[in-house]
Amino acid sequence: MSRLSPDTIAELEAWAKARQHDEALEIHRARRFDGTLEGAPELHLEDVSDIPGVSGVPGVASYQHRARVRARGGDLYAAVLAPPEGYEVYNRELLDFAGPEFVLAEPGTAPLAVAEACRRGEAFEQICSFAQRQGGLVVHPYMGIESVWHLADDVHGATGVPVQVLGPPPPATWIANDKVAFDAVVALTLGVDWLVESIDCVGSKATVEALETLATRHQVVGLKRLRSASAMGNRVVRQRHLETLGAEALVRDFLAETAWCGDDEVQVVAWLESELSPSTQLWIPPLGQGAPRVDGVYEQLLLGDEKVFLGSRPARFDAQVVERMKAASLLVAEAFQRLGYCGRCSFDLLVVGDGDIYFTECNGRWGGTSTPMHLVDRLFPAERPFYRAQDYMNEALVGMAFEALSARLGDALYDHRSGRGRYVLYNVGPLADRGKFDVIALGHSQDEVDQAIELELPSLLGLSPTPGQGEIG
Numbered sequence: 001m002s003r004l005s006p007d008t009i010a011e012l013e014a015w016a017k018a019r020q021h022d023e024a025l026e027i028h029r030a031r032r033f034d035g036t037l038e039g040a041p042e043l044h045l046e047d048v049s050d051i052p053g054v055s056g057v058p059g060v061a062s063y064q065h066r067a068r069v070r071a072r073g074g075d076l077y078a079a080v081l082a083p084p085e086g087y088e089v090y091n092r093e094l095l096d097f098a099g100p101e102f103v104l105a106e107p108g109t110a111p112l113a114v115a116e117a118c119r120r121g122e123a124f125e126q127i128c129s130f131a132q133r134q135g136g137l138v139v140h141p142y143m144g145i146e147s148v149w150h151l152a153d154d155v156h157g158a159t160g161v162p163v164q165v166l167g168p169p170p171p172a173t174w175i176a177n178d179k180v181a182f183d184a185v186v187a188l189t190l191g192v193d194w195l196v197e198s199i200d201c202v203g204s205k206a207t208v209e210a211l212e213t214l215a216t217r218h219q220v221v222g223l224k225r226l227r228s229a230s231a232m233g234n235r236v237v238r239q240r241h242l243e244t245l246g247a248e249a250l251v252r253d254f255l256a257e258t259a260w261c262g263d264d265e266v267q268v269v270a271w272l273e274s275e276l277s278p279s280t281q282l283w284i285p286p287l288g289q290g291a292p293r294v295d296g297v298y299e300q301l302l303l304g305d306e307k308v309f310l311g312s313r314p315a316r317f318d319a320q321v322v323e324r325m326k327a328a329s330l331l332v333a334e335a336f337q338r339l340g341y342c343g344r345c346s347f348d349l350l351v352v353g354d355g356d357i358y359f360t361e362c363n364g365r366w367g368g369t370s371t372p373m374h375l376v377d378r379l380f381p382a383e384r385p386f387y388r389a390q391d392y393m394n395e396a397l398v399g400m401a402f403e404a405l406s407a408r409l410g411d412a413l414y415d416h417r418s419g420r421g422r423y424v425l426y427n428v429g430p431l432a433d434r435g436k437f438d439v440i441a442l443g444h445s446q447d448e449v450d451q452a453i454e455l456e457l458p459s460l461l462g463l464s465p466t467p468g469q470g471e472i473g
Contacts, residue, residue: 003291004189004334011188012335019181028169031152033138033342035289037164042140043127044070044077044100046366049112050145051177052225052233052259059430061111066427069375070140070366073098076130080107080117084402084428095379095424096416103127115147119154127151128158136162143365144168144343168364172341176364179226179267186359189335190328196350196358198269204251204260210268211237211247222271223254226264233258236271272358276351277302278315279363280329281370286342292333294326298369300348301390311390311453312369316446321355328357344370372440375426379416388449389440391427394463397435402428405437409460414442422452 002009044067048054057063064079068091071077077100091097105114105123118124131137137155141148144167156163168176175181180200187195197217199210207223214221215237225233235254242250255266281296301311315322329347336345344366350358366374372389397405405428406413414421427438441452458465 002334003331004338008189008335009338012185012338015184015188016339025169027149027153028171028340031149031156031163031165032169033164033166033286035286037136037138037162040136040138041130041134042071042075042138042166043103043130044068044075044140045114045118045148046079046142047112047114047116047145047148048142049110049114049116049147050143054112059434059436062429062433063427064114065429066366066371067142068100069371069378069426071100073100075100076103076127076137077101078103078105078114078118078123078127080105080111080114081429084431086401086403086406087428090402090406090425094413094415094417097378101126101130113147115141115145115151119147119151124154124158128155131155131161131163132159134161136164138164138166140166140343144170144173146170167343168341172336172339173364175339176336176341176345176362179224179361180265182359182362183267185335185339186332189331190359194328194357194359196270196272196360198267201266201268202263204255207255207266207268208247208251211242211251214268214270215239215242215247218270220271220273222269223251224267224269225258225260226267272350272352274350274352276317278317278325278349278351279312279369280325280347280349281373282329282333282345282347284333284337284342284345287337287340292330292337294329295370296373296384297322297325298373300369301388309368311388312372313388313446313449314384314386317351318355321351321357324355325349325357328359332359346370372426372438375424376440379414379424386443386446386449387440388446388453389438390453391436391438392453392457393434393436394458394461395435396463397431397437397461398433400431400435402431405431405461408462412456412460423457 046064046067054060062081064081065083067077082104092099103123103126105117106121107117118127139148139152149165152163152165183195201207201210211221219239221237223235237250277300279298279300280294282292282294284292297315298312299315346363348360350360376384376387409423412421412423414424422442424440425437430436441449443449443452454465
């Protein structure tokens with residue numbers, strides 16, 4: 001039964017039609033996941049190429065191996081870089097994850113564009129051969145970008161077997177990831193009281209005027225590019241910045257640093273400061289195949305004024321606040337489902353004052369919280385333990401091989417066979433070039449896992465405690 005009223009559904013449909021979202025392309029209708037391939041082998045790939053500014057994240061090309069976290073025995077996972085030596089053995093032996101078949105694609109000139117690389121050469125032949133042997137294939141992407149859908153259609157065309165995409169078509173993908181469109185869906189679904197005050201701007205002049213206007217009502221104001229990840233498109237402006245530099249210079253510098261092309265919208269927002277910045281992690285089935293569900297509520301670990309995503313841990317908020325966040329998130333998720341969205345999704349929120357809740361943005365993709373959450377759930381399907389997940393980066397680790405890192409941690413690595421050990425490693429590709437890897441600490445209390453990350457892990461590595469450098473949330 002729908003949680004949304006008939007009037008709200010009608011308003012959503014009218015809004016979608018007005019923005020020309022109601023007309024799906026034939027390829028999206030033909031390849032969408034409809035349940036008929038439930039349980040079929042999946043192709044997992046981590047393609048971040050369509051996220052603006054993502055190339056600035058250290059070692060981002062090596063994030064492709066986060067797809068291994070989702071891939072199970074009998075699946076495929078693809079990348080344009082070979083996984084670090086020893087990483088597959090670690091997954092099989094210590095984590096007891098049966099191995100998928102790996103597809104190594106030729107990157108060409110775009111090392112982040114994994115889906116496009118899989119559409120040609122030996123990688124495409126390998127995927128087609130696999131799909132023919134299995135009698136069908138589900139492409140399960142990090143994000144439902146256009147090239148993923150074309151890959152699925154190409155494989156179907158070459159093999160004749162059914163191929164579907166378990167993810168949102170691009171129009172729904174960009175409603176989720178575009179801050180202005182997301183705000184519109186929240187306003188239609190819940191009302192404007194669930195949003196911070198904002199002004200949507202086209203052009204630098206309008207952005208300057210909006211900044212000056214909001215600065216008269218708020219001590220701190222934020223500038224946001226609409227589709228960036230992990231705060232890479234955010235700028236925090238305080239009164240002292242305005243007094244020193246002026247609104248015009250601040251906007252000019254912000255647009256230059258974020259590679260503004262001249263016609264993209266910019267959102268100017270009231271920047272409410274709070275220590276409580278949770279996210280709700282959702283799974284949204286295709287419309288007609290079940291209701292959306294909340295898979296977890298998390299505290300985001302954020303770094304600096306711009307709130308760069310560092311990691312996450314299960315939320316320790318007031319139970320009533322958590323239930324309100326869940327209920328509101330499910331309504332917005334149902335609205336997304338009505339607009340054609342399916343797959344993994346998360347909402348970022350703020351809790352301010354006595355429990356006022358505001359939606360700030362959406363991540364219409366897998367990401368820095370859902371990936372370790374899924375990994376923990378694979379290891380502990382009955383009940384999640386206390387844990388904390390985040391990236392760790394230190395210059396002293398640059399050049400270190402994964403096997404050397406594993407050896408240094410030794411018995412402290414979690415071993416699924418014995419149930420002993422505390423640390424789980426993933427996203428280890430950036431280690432050699434950047435000295436960066438992602439880690440989960442397990443424990444019997446949240447204080448225990450916090451200490452494990454902040455103090456014990458650096459000690460095991462022979463390093464001083466240092467913060468991470470930021471992840472794609």
